Amino acid sequence: MTNLFLAYAVVWGVLMGYLVSIASRQKSLRREIATLKTLLEQKDQGR
């Protein structure tokens, strides 16, 4: 029975970890987009 629960725990753990990883990477990229857009706007205004 231990192996059975371990197998399900491994699969759900791996999938949950992957979902969290996608969400965190997406969040970090969105933040970078916001920073880059601000930088571009500042450079446009400076010209």
Next chain:
Amino acid sequence: MNSSRFEKSLTLVTAVGLIATMYGAFLWAPTERTMGDIQRIFYIHVPSAWNALLAFIVIFIGSVAYLITKDLKWDRLAVASAEIGTIFCTAFLATGPLWAKPAWGIWWTWDARLTSSLILWLMYLGYLLLRDFLEDPQRRATLAAVFGIFAFVDVPIVYFSIRLWRTQHPQPVVMGGEGSGLDPVMFKVLMLSWAVFSLLFVLLMILRMRLEKTRTEVQHLRRAVMLQS
């Protein structure tokens, strides 16, 4: 139906489906006579393997389409599928030995199915590592596409290994010919888990491809900032 609504509906259906699969695997499906409860790993092991193979088929399609069109959207499809394939390949390679130990008395054996599956996982890792080493998007996409097509050779080997060679791994229970077959309830639970895992694959593909699209946007913006400075 707009894409956001579709995504929400897909998430809901997949989540309900996963709960139903758990119910089916643990409470509805009968206990297998010789192996006992450990056989219930079947309902998560088989659909994980299916998704891993499906992922390689998608990589193959994306790779061929990229080499023909040189459109990076196909490369994004391939890389998204490779990452998801690695996740499901890891899942079925991890659940296999957990089932094998109580059923066969050993964690692992170098038979055709297990070895070709391990090679499949290494191929996925190789594909992702190769991409990490290459900076230029077009060069990266071209080399990854060639590798993706080459690596696809392992997919039919994994699938047919238990039919072509004598293996420790059990013979197919669905479409396995004479003497094969499943209890009707077991078959229904397997079909349910297969369908739900396929939906999960689609959902993960949507999320992972969106990430790749955002990454492309970041690269464009970085270039624009560099050009302005």
